Amino acid sequence: MHRIPLKSSHHCAPAACSAFPLPANHGERKKEHAMALNKKYSKKGTTCKVTFELPFDAAAGAKKVALAGDFNAWNTADTLLKKNYKKKVFSATLELEQGRAYQFKYLIDDSRWENDWAADSYAPAPVGGTENSVVIV
Numbered sequence: 001m002h003r004i005p006l007k008s009s010h011h012c013a014p015a016a017c018s019a020f021p022l023p024a025n026h027g028e029r030k031k032e033h034a035m036a037l038n039k040k041y042s043k044k045g046t047t048c049k050v051t052f053e054l055p056f057d058a059a060a061g062a063k064k065v066a067l068a069g070d071f072n073a074w075n076t077a078d079t080l081l082k083k084n085y086k087k088k089v090f091s092a093t094l095e096l097e098q099g100r101a102y103q104f105k106y107l108i109d110d111s112r113w114e115n116d117w118a119a120d121s122y123a124p125a126p127v128g129g130t131e132n133s134v135v136i137v
Contacts, residue, residue, distance in 0.1 A: 035118040036089075037135055041098065048098050048137040052116065053089040054081060054106050062108045065090040069104025069132075076107050096137050103132040 035058065038051040052067055059065055065081040071094055072078040081090035096102060103123055106114045115122065119133035 035116050037116060037118050037120070039137060041137075046098055047095050049093055049095050050135055050137060051091055051093040052081065052104075052106075052135075053084075053087070053091045054114070054116070056083075056088045056090070058114070058117075059090060059106075059108050062090070064109055066107040066110075067092050067094075067104060068107055070102040071096055071104070076110070081106075096135075098137050101134050101136045103134055105132055 035055065036051070036053040038053070040049045040051075042048065054065055056062075066076045067079040067081055068074045068076045079092055079094065081092045083089075084091050090106075101121075103125075104116070106116065108114055113130075115131065116133040116135075120136040121134040122131040123134050124130075125132045
């Protein structure tokens with residue numbers, strides 16, 4: 001799969017970005033681990049509220065899930081996801097500036113990093129030889 005490194009100054013139009021092509025298997029994630037990125041664009045066109053969701057079964061009995069990425073300087077204590085027992089997910093909503101691509105990952109119980117299978121794209125992580133999830137707003 002072709003990957004293009006994310007640059008911090010990268011800007012994209014909402015809903016489309018040729019710099020971060022969708023993977024060939026986008027949307028073919030396991031049903032039991034159906035993750036979600038829900039986007040709600042502001043009427044002014046400057047921000048977008050993005051809800052990040054990680055299903056309980058994808059977190060394998062986790063007590064705590066943190067969301068770290070470009071939007072919070074990769075601070076693992078800044079954005080903790082809340083448990084939603086009705087939907088059986090951990091979730092958090094952030095208001096992000098439109099026209100940008102943000103790399104992110106979930107940190108489960110301070111020990112395991114997990115990508116979002118519903119990410120808009122993926123980019124090589126600067127360390128560890130792995131990939132980060134990308135949300136484009």
